[in-house]
Amino acid sequence: MTGDTDSNGEDRERNRPSSRTDSSMSTNTNTTTGPTTDAEQEPNETETARPDDVPDRPPVLEADDVDHSYGPVSVLENVSTTVDAGAVTALIGPNGSGKTTLLRTLAGLLEPTGGSVTYRGDDAARRIGYLPQQPAFRPGFTVLETVRFYSSLVGADEPDTAAVDRLETVGLADAADRPVEALSGGMTRLVGIAQATIGDPPVVVLDEPASGLDPGMSNHVFEIAAELAAEGTAVLLSSHDLSLVDRTADAVALLDDGRIVRQGPPASMRADLEVDSLRAVYEQSVAADAGTVRVQGVTDE
Numbered sequence: 638m639t640g641d642t643d644s645n646g647e648d649r650e651r652n653r654p655s656s657r658t659d660s661s662m663s664t665n666t667n668t669t670t671g672p673t674t675d676a677e678q679e680p681n682e683t684e685t686a687r688p689d690d691v692p693d694r695p696p697v698l699e700a701d702d703v704d705h706s707y708g709p710v711s712v713l714e715n716v717s718t719t720v721d722a723g724a725v726t727a728l729i730g731p732n733g734s735g736k737t738t739l740l741r742t743l744a745g746l747l748e749p750t751g752g753s754v755t756y757r758g759d760d761a762a763r764r765i766g767y768l769p770q771q772p773a774f775r776p777g778f779t780v781l782e783t784v785r786f787y788s789s790l791v792g793a794d795e796p797d798t799a800a801v802d803r804l805e806t807v808g809l810a811d812a813a814d815r816p817v818e819a820l821s822g823g824m825t826r827l828v829g830i831a832q833a834t835i836g837d838p839p840v841v842v843l844d845e846p847a848s849g850l851d852p853g854m855s856n857h858v859f860e861i862a863a864e865l866a867a868e869g870t871a872v873l874l875s876s877h878d879l880s881l882v883d884r885t886a887d888a889v890a891l892l893d894d895g896r897i898v899r900q901g902p903p904a905s906m907r908a909d910l911e912v913d914s915l916r917a918v919y920e921q922s923v924a925a926d927a928g929t930v931r932v933q934g935v936t937d938e
């Protein structure tokens with residue numbers, strides 16, 4: 638993985654792990670999904686044809702009819718999806734629609750209250766790396782010491798080298814000696830990304846990795862996600878930055894009120910609705926009024 642940054646997204650477009658015409662996620666709503674075959678694929682005029690040498694993307698995580706309730710409050714209902722190797726899968730949806738709950742369920746941090754989540758990847762020392770929405774680190778240590786600690790936890794042969802490399806990748810090399818409690822919110826998130834990716838887990842789950850980052854660093858974080866995918870990692874992230882998702886993601890799942898209402902490659906989603914942006918797909922698919930957060934468990938009188 639390299640740490641090169643481009644600020645305009647053109648290199649990322651060129652370096653995208655593969656064409657987005659291959660569907661790593663079903664476009665059906667609420668169905669168990671798997672890779673579709675090329676024969677099942679509708680021709681897509683907005684994208685170039687899939688080259689023959691694009692590797693298959695086996696599902697590494699599968700969610701099958703997943704429900705999650707916090708006590709009496711049902712937050713996820715019948716969510717079926719896959720997270721595939723060598724792809725960036727993005728979860729989008731309104732505030733409170735259940736993205737964090739789904740990410741935590743897929744990462745194995747929350748038990749589904751119905752359905753199942755299955756890991757189908759390699760039996761790695763660390764299977765899933767996870768960046769929480771609000772990463773926090775134990776005060777009293779520097780950035781380098783913190784990342785080195787996580788590096789040694791995952792059994793790196795040379796924790797120092799691995800930690801230094803990872804800080805360079807996320808763009809934090811210059812802050813290596815700074816105490817973690819003296820970092821800005823965006824810098825803390827970058828330490829979190831270093832922590833989530835150390836040890837090269839087959840699955841990396843990033844909850845709003847670009848939140849609080851300036852535009853250049855947001856681009857950089859999505860570029861890191863694309864580079865991880867190009868190396869074969871299954872990257873699952875949530876984001877409200879629809880243009881970055883549109884440019885970067887191989888597959889998108891749109892969650893509304895705890896249900897997946899659309900999923901598939903962004904180009905297919907745009908083509909299905911005959912619109913030219915993921916934002917337009919979002920606006921046509923989300924039921925809630927803009928400016929209102931739908932709160933599960935609260936009924937309309």
Ligand SMILES: Nc1ncnc2c1ncn2[C@@H]1O[C@H](COP(=O)(O)OP(=O)(O)OP(=O)(O)O)[C@@H](O)[C@H]1O
Binds near residue numbers: 732737
């Ligand atoms: N521990 C919890 N106990 C009870 N309810 C919870 C808990 N965590 C989340 N919720 C509720 O579940 C719903 C979905 O929350 P979640 O954080 O998954 O949404 P989200 O899509 O990630 O939102 P955002 O985009 O604002 O981060 C919300 O109504 C929230 O209040």
